[in-house]
Amino acid sequence: MNAPWQPPAGERPAFVSTQPTTGILIDRVRKVYSARKSSAEVVALDDISLTVPKGSILGVIGRSGAGKSTLIRLINGLDKPSSGRVVVNGVEITALSERDLRTARRSIGMVFQHFNLLSSRTAFGNVALPLEIAGTPKAEIEKRVLPLLDMVGLADKRDRYPAELSGGQKQRVGIARALATEPSVLLSDEATSALDPETTDQILELLKQINRDLHLTILFITHEMAVVKALADRVAVIEGGRIVEDGATFDVFATPRHEVTRRFVSSVTGSGAPDWLLEKLQPHQPPGGQAVLRITFKGSDANQPLLSRVSRDLGVNLNILSGQVEMIAGHPFGTLIVSLDAAPEVLRQVIAQLSAGNNLVEQLGYVA
């Protein structure tokens, strides 16, 4: 008997990990809004495929109108794709009836930009709502809600109404509510976009902690690269309804390939040249002009004294015009823009030496 080999139940060989039965799988999804009297057909999402392995965090970034809101609403079936499949925890969301979908949604929590809390219910009442909807007995609800409020740091605010809470506190209630039915997947729809920077950091820290402690799969959408940098393991860049780039967060930051990605990345890493410099840049060397280089440090090289070594070895003076070094997904990542006065031959040597290891060196042009 030559039965095809089957992996034993409960075990998965590494090579099928792109098709996880847990986490989120989005498979060749298309969403088309059909033409109406005055408007042509609109393709909101075009051939989107993404996987979010269990316990990981995927950030989907895009400008407004790129299709990210449509995408997140397909995952819990608030909207249906025109074609393609969405599978969450091994359940094919796109194949469920409305009734089964309601049950499935209990294992998918969702957090909203504008919190969407009921003004008529206290913090406790809001967190209890999904449990009431699921038909959980009253005693059980009490037992589940209190630890959740405690976890988000609002145990003392249980009887406050949303109007009595700050934006950050409201979002904490929103997060506790999303976790009430003990979901395995959390969707975040611009959860920090309505918050100030400090509160944003606190909410992101809370989401990270939840991801660690509860081993929760998180998919979030945002238009801010800083949020991706702080939270995502992997990132997908969406533009015009298509995924134009995706990969590990650090790689996308270090080597953005698509124009849109580059713009997003430069918004937080300072890798874009400052405006005053761009105005002065010339493609050819003017008399007495200096060459301008952009050096991108990745990984372990980011904290080596590379510049001073080059300066010493080749006898050139490097003038730092702008720069930034920071941590992305746990790795140091830096960008420096320098100018130097060197003969073409020396310049080549400088570039070669700086490019050693993992660094990326680009010549932007010349300044007078």
Place this chain on the structure above:
Amino acid sequence: MSPELIRMIASSTLDTLYMVGLAGLFGTLIGLPLGIFLATSQAGELFAAPIANRLIGVVVNATRSTPFIILVVAIVPLTRLIAGTSIGTAAATVPLTIAAIPFIARVIEAAIREVDHGLIEAARAFGASPLQIVRKVLLPEAMPAVTMALTLTIVSLLGYSAMVGAVGGGGLGDLGIRYGYQRFMPEVMLTVVLVLIALVQGVQTLGDTLARKLDKRRIRRH
């Protein structure tokens, strides 16, 4: 004023309260579900039924645009069928209720449409059924507005109830017309108007207070 007259004013006040109370109660029992339906049944909404929505909308508009005094005489056969008679306080309750239903339906619809759409979206995301969304989200969130709407209804019904005096409906309006106007007793007319003013004032204050208690959207200082 004679004790006889005072007794008449008291009993007319009770008649008015009885008519308005019953019409308000039955009007709400039918108008509330109707209002909820109107607010949730357009295309793409919770109980999408655009055709039924439009049909009910037409009937509601038609009833509302019929002048009340014409409605009263036009539905006399129906009144006789329900109340057994077409004159008196019980009979007057029937046209009052018929007039209250579309009024209540429209003000409830407006109150429910005021609820932030994001809350419906959130409830759906947590697996709520359309009926659960109405019970646990729309009605509780619209409660302050619903209270104001019902207060407005009661005040309007107090005005309408004065008109049913014209068909022998009883109540304060009837008393004012028969004694104050036809028998030329200005003190009766004045008293009737004062009692009505006091009733409207009382109902409005009660409604305002209740709505304010129910409204949790304003920050309370502790």
